[in-house]
Amino acid sequence: MKRKIITTSDGSKTIQIEEWNEQYHSIHGAVQEAIHVFIKHGLFHYSETMPSGNSNEQIDKNNSINILEIGFGTGLNAFLTFIEAEKRALPIHYTGVEAYPVLLDEIEQLNYVDLIAKHRKAIFEELHKTSWETTHAISSDFHLEKQQKFFKDLDYHNEFNIVYFDAFGARVQPELWTEEIFKLMLNALKENGILVTYSAKGSVRRAMQAVGFLVERLPGPPGKREMLRATKPFLNE
Secondary structure, three states, X not given: OOEEEEEOOOOXXXXXXXXXXXXXXXXXXXXXXXXXXXHHHHHHHHHHXXXXXXXXXXXXXXXXXXXXXXXXXXXXXXXXXXXXXXXXXXXXXXXXXXXXXOOHHHHOOOOHHHHHOHHHHXXXXXXXXXXXXXXXXXXXXXXXXXXXXXXXXXXXXXXXXEEEEOOOOOOOOHHHOOHHHHHHHHHHEEEEEEEEEOOOOHHHHHHHHHHXXXXXXXXXXXXXXXXXXXXXXXXXX
């Protein structure tokens, strides 16, 4: 499918699949959306409301926050996570899943480094150039593992604290927003782990609830009224 680079409303670029009229990020602002959905309501929320009651400043540095990204794509969410985790001294193990990796020549046309952290250009490049199916130490506190596979083939059990669910929208890939997929996500999360997504569709919320998630509607990023955050409950709840 033909893809092209477009500029979103906040000046950040993204990739558009012309045949689907679908983008890797919101046309209302790629960086704004990623920060609002995945960083603010995902990483920050989890680190500040640890199951033990600890604040982010008290996280045991030997126990990483394990993040699973469904749709590694342009690497924007991973890059933002690295930058913000570094500021807060959060140890991260980041697993990004992508069936069709973005080409390096497309990555080079994106302007995330200029907008987010010019001094971290080498990190952004490393996120994309590291080999797949292997864990790499991007820094002492940030480890990255990229898996090239279909989401339906994931088989994780109680391994992650946070899922960034950033798949293409249900309009073009409804099969990625089903009870079957969300059951896989529930299994992948540890108790009290969270899943965040830009979607707020009623069918998506109901699919999450059907498999056992506790689901919240939250204010959405620019251009969207709402988003969803789902929590895996403790077994004794």
